Amino acid sequence: MIETVFDSERLPVGERFASWYEMTRHALISTRVRSEDAADFRASARVIGTNTFQVSTEVVRSPLRADRTAKHIRQSDPEQYLLGVIRTGTHGFSQRGREATVGVGDLVLFDSSQPFRACYEGGAHQMFFLPKAVLPLPATEVAMLLATPLSGRDGIGGILSQCLREILREPAPYRAAEIIRLFDIALELLTTLLAHELHALRTLPPESHRQALLARVHTFIHQNLGDPDLSPQTVAEAHHVSLRHLQQLLATADTTPASMIRRKRLEQCRRALMDPRQSRRAIHAIAARWGFTDAAHFSRLFRATYGASPSEFRVAHESLVGGTTGGPRE
Known part of the structure; x- marks a missing residue:
């Protein structure tokens, strides 16, 4: 199991924002990060995962904007889906011309192979990273749900949200083999949730x-x-x-x-x-x-x-x- 921990409070003030950028670039995904409070940036993160799946919990106390551009994609594309889970605060996301404002309990999906923007005014969120190849749904259909708020407060979304929370529980109560199984369960739940959402959408388009x-x-x-x-x-x-x-x-x-x-x-x-x-x-x-x-x-x-x-x-x-x-x- 691979784990990364970051806390800006442990660093000199002048190094915090640059260190956050480097951590996210290596442990999460490459983006262009900007903050109006870069001089006194405050954030913490924990990332845990395997060679296939990762899940992170991030607490951003300073306003932050992260842009994944076409240049980032050309330089490096892990070909992943990213599922955001909002724990506190309100955040803004955009991809494929869609803009969504999501709040506590909401889920939102991204594609690493297409440009996106994430804006955080402050709050906590988790992110589930998975290879696009392991999701047994057509990419053309999943694209219909990108940057669209999904409920993580009840039903399948609620179970998925709780599963991801369990993976990141501290102190960690699970062995590596159990965390791997939780990742498998999270994939199954995400597949079920997206298939349910797509079923409702399929009655709308002509094709x-x-x-x-x-x-x-x-x-x-x-x-x-x-x-x-x-x-x-x-x-x-x-x-x-x-x-x-x-x-x-x-x-x-x-x-x-x-x-x-x-x-x-x-x-x-x-x-x-x-x-x-x-x-x-x-x-x-x-x-x-x-x-x-x-x-x-x-x-x-x-x-x-x-x-x-x-x-x-x-x-x-x-x-x-x-x-x-x-x-x-x-």
Whole structure:
């Protein structure tokens, strides 16, 4: 588990704002940060996470504006979704031409691959960072919910909000393996929340049928990854469309049926190899669990995708889990 802690009160006044900028650039995401109180900047933060997920809690006592520009994206894009959870205060966010003012209990979603602005007048918020690839919903549909206030006070949003709060509880009551499981739960809750919100939106746009089919295809593939017989043809048949129609549908999301199945299976295997609870589980068993029937073929695909064999990846991750640091992640 990786941890970063920052408190401006521990630094000389003249170093606080610059140190905050460096911390957020390394541990969170690169933005252009400005504050009218830079000379006496006051803020604190704690970031905890794995190589896949991070969650932060930030208390900003000075007015602050953070802009992620096209230049930042060209220089470095982690290809993440960022989910903000407002704990105190009122904050402003904008992306894709939408502007939202969010208050206590609200949730708001961003895409790291598109410019955005966040304005804080003072208050506390948490941020959940996750790779876009692990969210089993079409990016074209998720884009409809960016910079849009979502409720985190009750229902699924409320459970998600509480889950993220638990990950950051102090003193930390959870072991690394339990925090990894909480991250998995947070992903499932976020998927459910967004799918619920999108269901309400799909009745509005003219192309709702295509969008709904795309969402069903994503969900079907995600739910059946462990079936070794899952294939583009079986996906097409399950949705009563031709294979050609399915290929055309997924081309709008810049992928193919086979590529989507392979990518999602590899991602599930990668997450399993990072899970301390599965450290004694044979790699070929993990591969088979997610539909790979040929261990050698799986190993070649994994290395081509992640730059290391499954066993090398597991060993490298095990050396990180359990270690913490008080400084920024490199």
